[in-house]
Amino acid sequence: MSENRAPIISAEPRLPCGTAALAGVSAVSLRAKLRRLMPLHEEMRALTLAVPLLALLIVSFGVPIIALLSRAVYDPSIVNALPRTAEALQHLSAADPPGDDVFAALEADLKQDQAKGSIFEFAKSLNSRLSGARSQVLKTARLLAGGAAFSKSELVAAVPFWGEKETWSTIRGGAHGFTSFYLLSALDLRWGADGLTSVPAGEAVFLRVFARTFMVAALVTLATLALGFPLAYLISNLPPTLANLVLVLVLLPFWTSILVRTAAWTVLLQKFGLLNDALIALGIATERLELMYSRLGLVIAMTHIQLPFTLLPIYSVMRSIPPSQLRAAHSLGARPLTAFRRVYLPQALPGVMAGCLLTFILCLGYYITPALIGGASDQLISNFIANYVNVDLNWEMAAALSFMLLTFTLLLYAAFARFLGLDRFKLV
Amino acid sequence: MLLSPFPTLGERIRIGVLWAWCALVLIYLVTPLLVPIPLSFNSGSFFTFPLAGLSTRWYEVVLGTERWRAAIGNSLIIAFGTTALATALGTLAAIGLSSPRFPGRRIVMPLLISPLVVPIVVTAVGAYRFYAPIGLASTYGGIILAHTVLASPFVVVTVGASLSGFDRNLMRAAAVLGARPALAFFRVMLPLILPGVLSGAAFAFVTSFDEVVVVQFLASADQRTLPLEMFTGLREQLSPAITAAATLMMTLSIVLLVVANLLAGRSRRRMRVAPA
Numbered sequence: 151m152s153e154n155r156a157p158i159i160s161a162e163p164r165l166p167c168g169t170a171a172l173a174g175v176s177a178v179s180l181r182a183k184l185r186r187l188m189p190l191h192e193e194m195r196a197l198t199l200a201v202p203l204l205a206l207l208i209v210s211f212g213v214p215i216i217a218l219l220s221r222a223v224y225d226p227s228i229v230n231a232l233p234r235t236a237e238a239l240q241h242l243s244a245a246d247p248p249g250d251d252v253f254a255a256l257e258a259d260l261k262q263d264q265a266k267g268s269i270f271e272f273a274k275s276l277n278s279r280l281s282g283a284r285s286q287v288l289k290t291a292r293l294l295a296g297g298a299a300f301s302k303s304e305l306v307a308a309v310p311f312w313g314e315k316e317t318w319s320t321i322r323g324g325a326h327g328f329t330s331f332y333l334l335s336a337l338d339l340r341w342g343a344d345g346l347t348s349v350p351a352g353e354a355v356f357l358r359v360f361a362r363t364f365m366v367a368a369l370v371t372l373a374t375l376a377l378g379f380p381l382a383y384l385i386s387n388l389p390p391t392l393a394n395l396v397l398v399l400v401l402l403p404f405w406t407s408i409l410v411r412t413a414a415w416t417v418l419l420q421k422f423g424l425l426n427d428a429l430i431a432l433g434i435a436t437e438r439l440e441l442m443y444s445r446l447g448l449v450i451a452m453t454h455i456q457l458p459f460t461l462l463p464i465y466s467v468m469r470s471i472p473p474s475q476l477r478a479a480h481s482l483g484a485r486p487l488t489a490f491r492r493v494y495l496p497q498a499l500p501g502v503m504a505g506c507l508l509t510f511i512l513c514l515g516y517y518i519t520p521a522l523i524g525g526a527s528d529q530l531i532s533n534f535i536a537n538y539v540n541v542d543l544n545w546e547m548a549a550a551l552s553f554m555l556l557t558f559t560l561l562l563y564a565a566f567a568r569f570l571g572l573d574r575f576k577l578v
Numbered sequence: 579m580l581l582s583p584f585p586t587l588g589e590r591i592r593i594g595v596l597w598a599w600c601a602l603v604l605i606y607l608v609t610p611l612l613v614p615i616p617l618s619f620n621s622g623s624f625f626t627f628p629l630a631g632l633s634t635r636w637y638e639v640v641l642g643t644e645r646w647r648a649a650i651g652n653s654l655i656i657a658f659g660t661t662a663l664a665t666a667l668g669t670l671a672a673i674g675l676s677s678p679r680f681p682g683r684r685i686v687m688p689l690l691i692s693p694l695v696v697p698i699v700v701t702a703v704g705a706y707r708f709y710a711p712i713g714l715a716s717t718y719g720g721i722i723l724a725h726t727v728l729a730s731p732f733v734v735v736t737v738g739a740s741l742s743g744f745d746r747n748l749m750r751a752a753a754v755l756g757a758r759p760a761l762a763f764f765r766v767m768l769p770l771i772l773p774g775v776l777s778g779a780a781f782a783f784v785t786s787f788d789e790v791v792v793v794q795f796l797a798s799a800d801q802r803t804l805p806l807e808m809f810t811g812l813r814e815q816l817s818p819a820i821t822a823a824a825t826l827m828m829t830l831s832i833v834l835l836v837v838a839n840l841l842a843g844r845s846r847r848r849m850r851v852a853p854a
Contacts, residue, residue: 186736193681196674197674199670200680200686204686205790206667207689207730209721210705210708210726210727211693211696212726213699214705214707214708216703217708218700218703218708236702377606378603381600384580384597389694399608402611403607403610405784405835407788407805407828407831410790411610411611412829413609413812413824414614417613417821418609418613419627424609429678452713454606457607483845484590486592514697515696515699518790532700535700536699545707551700552700552704555697555700559695560696563692
C-alpha cells in the first residue's frame with residue numbers, strides 16, 4: 151500500500167516547494183540524487199537507534215559468555231602455583247625426564263605455596279586433572295615443611311608420585327596457562343604421556359551425557375512431530391472460527407511458563423497422581439508406574455512443553471497450501487495417499503524442518519525439566535554444567551561443557567537461519 | 579475443507595481417525611494446565627483426587643506469608659524493571675532495523691535474536707561469573723540486566739512486525755509540516771505502533787516474571803522471586819501451595835498474553851485502515 155501512496159507525497163523532507171519543477175528536473179531523478187547525497191546519514195541514523203540494545207547485549211551477554219568460554223582453555227592455576235618449575239620445564243623437551251634443577255625448582259615452589267597457604271588450592275586443581283594427586287601434593291608439602299632439602303632421588307624415593315611420567319606430563323600441560331585439557335575432557339579424551347587417548351571406561355562420563363542429551367532431544371522432536379503434524383493439518387483445514395478456537399488450545403500451554411508446566415507434570419506423574427489413576431482406570435496398566443524421576447516421565451513432560459514450538463511453524467506453512475491442489479490431484483486420478491505424499495508433503499516440508507529443528511535446538515539446552523522430573527540417569531548436559539558451578543566449583547569443566555553445548559546449538563541455529571530464514575520465526 | 583462434497587467411506591474413516599487422534603493430542607495439551615487449578619483449592623495437603631474439600635488456605639499461604647510475599651514483590655520489581663528497559667531499547671532497535679537502509683541487517687538480526695537460542699544455563703553461568711566481581715550479582719540491577727537480554731528479542735520481533743505495516747511517508751509528511759524527528763516519533767509513529775509496543779512489553783514482562791534459571795544463579799536470599807520459590811519448593815518438599823502459586827502465575831501470563839495478542843491484531847488492522 152505504501153507503493154500506491156508514494157506519488158502523493160513524493161517530495162523529500164525539507165525540500166522547498168516547487169524546486170523540482172523550477173529546475174526542470176523530474177521528481178524521480180531528484181530523489182535519486184538526494185539518495186546519493188545522503189545515504190550515509192540515513193544508514194547512520196538507523197544504526198544509531200539499534201546501538202543501545204546492541205551495546206547492552208554485547209556487555210551483558212556476549213562478553214560474559216566469551217569470558218566464561220575462555221576459562222575452558224586458559225587455566226593459570228598450575229603456572230601460578232609452580233612458577234619456577236614451569237620456567238625450568240621450558241628448557242626441557244617433552245621426551246626428557248625432569249632433572250635436578252626442575253626438582254629444586256619444584257621444592258622451592260611447594261615451600262612457597264605452603265608458606266602462602268595456597269597449597270590446598272593447588273592440590274585441588276591438580277587433582278581435577280590427575281585423580282589422586284591431592285593427597286600426594288599435600289604429603290610432599292608436609293615433608294618439605296620439615297626444613298630438610300631433598301635431592302631428586304630422595305624425593306622420588308619418599309613420594310614415588312614425582313617419579314611418574316603422568317605427573318610430569320600433567321604439570322607440563324598446565325605450565326603455559328593455556329590448556330586443551332578441559333575441552334578434551336569434555337569429550338572423554340586425554341593428552342597423556344603416550345599421546346591422545348580415551349580416558350579409562352570408569353572415568354568416561356561426558357560422551358554418554360552428550361549422547362543422552364541428543365537422544366532425549368531426538369525422541370522429543372519425533373514425539374512432537376507425531377502429535378503436532380496431524381493437529382496442524384486439522385487446524386489448517388477447519389473453518390476459521392473453529393480453527394481459531396483449536397489454535398487457542400495450542401497457544402494456552404505455549405504462553406504458560408516452562409516452570410509452571412513442569413510443576414503441573416510433577417503433580418500428574420506422581421505414583422498416586424492423575425496419570426497413573428487414568429492408566430489403571432482405562433486398563434492400560436495393571437500396576438502403578440514409576441513415572442517421576444524416569445526417562446519416560448521426562449520425555450512426556452518435555453514433549454508437552456515443545457509441542458507448540460514444532461506445531462506452529464508447520465501450521466503457518468500448511469495454511470498457505472491451497473486445498474484446491476489436493477482436489478486437483480484427486481480428480482487427475484491420484485489415490486489419497488499418493489496425492490498427500492506427492493503434492494501436499496513436499497510443500498509442508500519447510501515447516502516440518504523449521505519446527506523440528508527449533509524443537510531439537512531448544513531441547514539441547516533443557517535444564518529445569520530434567521532437574522525436577524528426570525532421575526539421576528536422565529540429567530542432560532545443562533544440568534552437569536550447573537552442577538559443576540554450584541557443587542564442584544569447577545569453572546573450567548563448566549566452561550568446557552558450555553563450549554561444546556554452545557557449539558552444537560549455534561551450528562544448528564546457523565543451519566536454521568541459513569536454510570529456513572529467520573523471518574519464518576514468528577511468535578504468532 | 580476436510581471432506582470432499584461426496585465423501586467415500588474410506589475418506590470418512592480417515593477423517594474420523596484424524597479427529598480422534600487430534601482430540602487426544604488436545605487433551606494432552608490442555609489437561610496439565612487444568613489439573614493444578616482444582617488442587618490449589620484443595621483443603622487437604624495431598625495431590626490426589628477426589629479433593630478433601632474446598633478451601634483457599636493455600637492462597638492464604640502464598641499471599642499471606644512473609645516468604646512468599648517477599649518473593650512476589652521481588653518478581654514484580656524485576657519484571658517491571660525489565661519491561662521498561664527491554665521495551666525502550668527493543669523499540670528503538672526495531673525502528674532502526676525497519677529502515678530499508680539499515681546496514682548489515684543479516685548479521686544484526688540473528689545476533690539480536692540469539693538470546694532465545696543460547697542455552698539458558700550458559701547465559702546464566704556467564705552472567706554470574708561476569709557480574710560477581712563487579713558487584714552486580716545479588717542485586718536487582720544485575721538480574722534486570724540479564725532479564726533484559728532474554729526479553730528484548732520478543733520486543734524487537736513484535737515491534738518489528740507492527741512496523742512492517744507502517745507507512746514511512748507519514749514521517750516525511752510530518753517533517754514537511756515542520757515536525758522535528760522526536761515530535762514526529764511521539765505524535766505520528768508511536769500512536770500507530772503503540773499496540774505492537776504494548777504487546778512486546780507484555781511479552782517482556784511475562785519472560786521476566788516466569789524466569790527461574792538466571793535468578794537461581796544471580797539472586798541472593800534478598801532477591802528470591804516467585805518462580806525461584808516454586809523451584810526450590812518442587813525440589814524440597816512438594817506442598818499444595820505450589821499449585822496455588824502455579825495457578826496465579828499461569829493466570830497472569832495467559833491474561834497478559836491474550837491482551838498482547840489482541841493488541842497485536844488490532845495494530846495490524848489499524849495499519850490496514852490507515853491509508854484511507
